Amino acid sequence: MGIADLLSDVWGTFSHPAPDAEAPPTGGSSTSSPAAESGAEKEENKKDAKSDDGGEQGHRPSEGGDEEEEEEEETVDPKDTLEDECKESKECQPAKHHYDECVDRVTGQIDNDGKASEDCIEEFFHLAHCATQCAAPKLFAQLK
Structure with missing residues (x-):
């Protein structure tokens, strides 16, 4: 096999898609198939189809608010809290003083x-x- 054959094989491999290559998947989940819907979904879809208001699709949550979203409080990392306290402590005062002087400079x-x-x-x-x-030490004492 010569270099010309090698180059033509490489060129043929990269320039033409293989005829047996799989086609990319198209579409998505179908809502028109009965297997894709549960009983409650079927009822809601029928109601939505009948009420066709403005062409929007999908289920709108009820106005009553049976299920209110609970706001989750962000957890505070105890390491950050302890480090902030330590930066202001007497133990780290010399380092903080040098840092503050440098920042001012x-x-x-x-x-x-x-x-x-x-x-x-x-x-x-x-x-x-x-x-x-x-x-x-304070952090690991809290974690035990």
Whole structure:
């Protein structure tokens, strides 16, 4: 087999779809087939077909509100709460002081020059590390 045969085989493979390839699925679930509907769905579909108001399809919930949606409260991560408390604690006060000074220095540079010559990443990580170290024992005590 020569290189020309190889290239023509590759070209033929990628340029023409195979005749035995499966066609992509079309359509979706059919509401016209009786097997797809339960008894309650059949009744609602009949009511909707009779009332044909504006061409909209589907079931509208009843106005009475037998089933009210319960609003779920977002759960608060205890780790975040404990770390926030620790950042303000006496234990992390030196790290927080250095971070706050750096933030003030950098924002002053941005206000004056339009750009900063430094960032506060190192100070931030020191503060985050302190808060994590402080919060970890309290967190694991809560989880037990």
